[in-house]
Amino acid sequence: MKIQTETVTERGLPLFRMSKHGLFIFLCLLPAIILVSIFTYYPLLKGVIMAFQNYSAYDLMNIRFIGLENFKTIMADIGFKESLVNSFYWVFFSLIPQFFIGFIVALMLRRKFKGRGVYQAFIFFPWAMSGFLIGLIWRWMLNGQGGVINDLLMKLGIIDTAIPFLADPTWAMVSVIVANVWYGITFFAIMILAALQSIPEELFEAAKIDGAGYFQQLFNITVPYILPTLIVTTLLRVIWILNFPDLIYSLTNGGPAGSTHILSTYMLEKIMFGQNYGQAAAVGVIIIFILIFFSIFYLLATKFNKAGDF
């Protein structure tokens, strides 16, 4: 008897039956919901309120609402505009190479070959490291005149004189992006490789019998099959990359002269050096707005309806 009702509930969702499983569902989700509500959403809510207050650690006795003052102040700041533009470069030029190189790597690793496991273990290493350490390692490699990357580029005959990677604003931006690409390829490679391996082999067999070439198979079978993974992975990456100050923090710390700040490091600086939580929160609100609008637009553009299933 018991079994009967349960199977019905699982698939058929008659809501009046919910009371039977209601308690079980409730109890299983309770820890997650409590934790996320108290330690993520409550601080977020408070943070959003702070965006409309003059909340500064220097003047905690005198906190009051100041309307849109924080937003006006940061909008007028050249540093903010710069970091807004940089954020776009940072996300776009990190994501595109990560995606394509990750995709190619995944395609090449799809079929088993001798030593594939070892190879995977090696190329997955960046993902095991923190953005902070990656920034640090690249900072050392790009270091001044005697950095190893300049040395290698000169040895390979690509450049004649050392490039001031971290002293020149444009090169500094290129540097942080290259480091981020290095870091992020792995993530795409893992996700795409996993998706590729879930494609039933028969699909390819059938296509081969029909005489489909490599690229035909790629675009007619592979890509459509893993498209949902590609869409979700890319969206998640955009969100994560925009909210990823760690690497820039240790590689350039926004320098030289603020030229490599993105919104999240700009926000960090407002807190670390200005102690201005109100303005920092305003930047945070702007970041959330950007991401929500981007997500909606992206999901609509890709006609993807499983938004929640990240």
Place this chain on the structure above:
Amino acid sequence: MMRQITWKLSIKVVFLSLFLVFTVFPLYWIFVTSLKPSNEMFTIPIQYWPENVTFENYINIIKISNFDVYIMNSLILSLIAGVISLIIATLGGYVLARFEFKGKTQVIFAFFITQMIPLFIGLAPLYLLMSKLELINRLPSLMLMYTVMMVPFCTVMMKGFFERIPSSLEEAAMMDGCSRITALFKVIIPVMLPGLAATFIFAFVQCWNELFLAVMFIDKEEAKTIPVAMNSFITKFDIDWGSMSAATVLSVIPTLLLFAFAQKYIVEGMTQGSIKG
């Protein structure tokens, strides 16, 4: 036909080799740096392998700092936060995968939004909250916050893994008189070990690497994690690259080993959980 295959193969070999060099070189370089004596650190021409290999940087980092304490702290912290996240995510993911109920979409949506929230926006309120709980400068504060950070993504990851497993499996077990919970632990969990491993490793590595919360909440030597300690090295004006590189190598060894051994499960686990249209 044969010629075409060898041509394709050589492209593949060249590409994969170049990519391997690109990926591994930074790690190689930090390792080589860590073995260089201080007088070779900036010599020109650059030495691609130290003339005199030395462990002085390692000895130095262990002597001047409490590196063993930091490693232990990070280890305990990441293990506990990882395990708790995994348990919470397993329960939540199971329910989200198997049942339809009111509010389900909202729960998933709320989890999705957490991914967009910049860490620093809630920092001050979180700090006040933690100080009310008297957890400032203590590891449990990080355990709590890391668990919270990991739960949404891990739950949805686990949901994906559960959806790959036919519900007939636990139905059969329940037919045999198991309760739902026993069925979950006795029948389902064993089948999805790769998925569990992938989720745990994801959480562990994230906690091991987390920097900013740790820096903001921990200031006491006994409670410092590796990233906090490393951060205090770089805030000085001159970075001692010798000790720094040795510290880097020491701090990535655990996660690198974890990845090297578990990469098979990670891909397998992801495959189980990969989203299908």
